[in-house]
Amino acid sequence: MSIPENIVLPAYFLFFSFALGCIVGSFLNVVVWRLPRGASLCHPPSHCPNCGHFIRPWENIPILSWLFLRGRCSSCHQAISWRYPAGEAAVGLLFAGIFWHVLRVDLPLAVLPAYFWLAGSVLAAALIDAEHRIIPNQITYSGMLAAFLLAILLPQGRLALYPEAAFAANNLIFQATMETLASCKLLQNGLKYAPVAAAMDCLLGIALSSGILALFGWAGKRILRQKQGDIQVIGGGDVKFLAMIGGFLGADAMIYILLGGAFLGFFSGIMQLLWEKNTKKLFSSLPFAPFLAIPALAWLLFGNWLYLIWNLFL
Ligand SMILES: [Zn+2]
Structure with missing residues (x-):
């Protein structure tokens, strides 16, 4: 044969x-x-x-x-x-x-450098966070820079720009933002160039993930402070870690990954609550990066896993 x-x-x-x-x-x-x-x-x-x-x-x-x-x-x-x-x-x-x-799933091969870089960074950061409770800036900053440079050099690898290459739901935030920005004449002309649009997709992912996590961290700190004293629920390293993921995959994928990470973190928090009664110790002992790493790697391996799971049950 x-x-x-x-x-x-x-x-x-x-x-x-x-x-x-x-x-x-x-x-x-x-x-x-x-x-x-x-x-x-x-x-x-x-x-x-x-x-x-x-x-x-x-x-x-x-x-x-x-x-x-x-x-x-x-x-x-x-x-x-x-x-x-x-x-x-x-x-x-x-x-x-x-x-x-x-x-x-017939994605453009131009996604590979970003996917490989993100996979390596996510893995290293999650392993370091699990053991040492820190996420080194060297990993997250270099990741964000790589995501930005790759967006400009290989705009074909930004799936949000090519909705036919991915599920349509993967670029809703990006499309909405672009339509809003397009009302400005100058931006409208600039966004016609793929590298410019790709760079915008990357920056939008970074900005939105930092914004959302910083807001959660601030709210969590305020809510818990009344009961437990000063606790950091979400550290600066976590914010930069999610920003790196958003930079590589765009704002829409980042939302799914954050949802997955929050679900896993919540689930394992409940499990640990059964063992550990002291919530202050609990919140300061839970590394967040591994919980974000799992849905991020699942995204790279399977695409929109939430959509796939959803379809399994329909
Ligand atoms: Zn030796």
């Missing part, structure tokens, strides 16, 4: 996405360990924590090197945790899954 020709190219790109994901995963292993500890990402180069042996390039090939070295340092034979290759493989599968979704 011969392989159908139309499957060869996707398979090749699927493997390429997996390999790219493994390389990114290898880098994220470093990010997740070094960033919250205030260490530089590139200096000193990767080394064995036991004997200080610098990792040579051939020992740094994701997954393969670990298997080849049988999970041990080549110099002192200290065991290297299986978490490293497992993390690399997980990001590889995530990237391959995102590529598969893009192929399956």
Whole structure:
């Protein structure tokens, strides 16, 4: 049996996405360990924590090197945790899954750089937040900048501009804002250029997510202060984290992701309330980024999951 020709190219790109994901995963292993500890990402180069042996390039090939070295340092034979290759493989599968979704629903390939960048950033920030209760600005600021530059360079990748490429409900806020702005003659002419419209989509996503979360944080603080003293319900890191997601995916997708995150956070808050009676301790111990990361990654892997779930029940 011969392989159908139309499957060869996707398979090749699927493997390429997996390999790219493994390389990114290898880098994220470093990010997740070094960033919250205030260490530089590139200096000193990767080394064995036991004997200080610098990792040579051939020992740094994701997954393969670990298997080849049988999970041990080549110099002192200290065991290297299986978490490293497992993390690399997980990001590889995530990237391959995102590529598969893009192929399956026929999205423009121009969405891939933004999708991959967002997936890596969301994963690293969620893991760091879960362990250290901080979301490093290096991740969120660089993410927002990347989202803006990619919007200008690859406007074909902004789905809100091409509603036929996505579900129609994915660009309601964007369309409404554009129609409002179009009443100004100068803006109307500018918005005809795809890079300008794409940049607007990105900025609208950033502005709306920051606005909504900052408002929730302020309201939550006011409501809880009366009972519990000064508590920060939503931190500045959470605001920037959602702003990064809004910057990459636009305002409409951000609303769905925020809804999903709020639902997951609320649900797990209720579960924890059953264990932890002190709500002050509860609110300050719940990291929000992982709850936002799950619906964000689901969006990259499945598209509008709320629409899909809705259709399951109709
Ligand atoms: Zn060693």
